[in-house]
Amino acid sequence: MLAMERIGYLFGGFAALMAVVYGVWNDFTEPVGVVGLTLGALLGFMIAGYLNITRRKLDGVPPEDDPLGEISDIAGDYGFFSPHSWWPLWLAASSALIFLGLAIGWWLVALGAFFTIPALVGWVFEYWKGPHAL
């Protein structure tokens, strides 16, 4: 995790530096580049900062940061992954209808929403109901 964190800081630091260089170069008459590069810096710092906070909360040193770490140290149950599901297909098809409706007419958006809402609810709740809910 330390390596990922450092990549984030490196990218953020570089973009921040370039924002200043870019701004000084044109006397801050062109704000677009400065804004874009500053937000690019925030992209790096945001991920790096979050990983930093997360790393401090963990029990012990993550195996990848430990020179004596073993692959088996990161073994275990990683969480839940859906084995298969039909819901994303319905969700994608009905969402496509909504976006098509934006080009064709609002009546089609309403029709798309009619199909999208059950698809979304079905997808989200697929593993979250009944006695075996996650």
Add this chain to the structure above:
Amino acid sequence: MTLVATAEATTRVSGPVPSIPDYGPATRPNMVAVGTMVWLASELMFFAALFAFYFSLRGHLPDMWRTETELLNVPFAFGNTIVLVISSVWCQLGVWKAEAGQVARTGSLLKFKEWGMREWYVLTYIFGSIFIAGQVYEYAHLVAEGVTLSTNSYSSIFYLATGFHGMHVTGGLIAFLLIIGRTFTTRRYTHLQETGAVVTSYYWHFVDVVWIALFAMIYLLK
């Protein structure tokens, strides 16, 4: 429901690895939470494009900004901003309850100290809805004044930037509904549920911070 695919370890585990159920090994970060943050960083780039769009138009058409921004109702938008910021506070209070594993209130509805995650998230939802209603009111007002999406460059970027943000807030509201709904359809409040509540709050805080930047750009720097 019998098929549950997990990234399971092979049998060569050398020692006991402390593991949190539905969460992963204790030495690993929560994948859903880290994934959400990486996605939000990419969302930041999406809004960066809108910011760049706004500033480049403004840089080319300073005269348009001088006249067109007079129609903006800054005190109203400021009030709306405050509503959204407060909703983030309620959301965080809900997160702390979720992390403590408390879903529902233990006392009466008036004793807010005994509220659970559900009550705080409902309050967040109400505040978020007020924000969206405020946006709609503002749009209706501007359209009545003759400022529409296709009036000029200024109105285009105004509606695109605030509109895309409004769509994000609306998406967040739907996410809150689904997260609250989940607490009703399951018997136990698991770590996975808690993760869902926490990452929804990440999204909400992110959208809130983006709005503060948009508000400063559109209403304060006008």
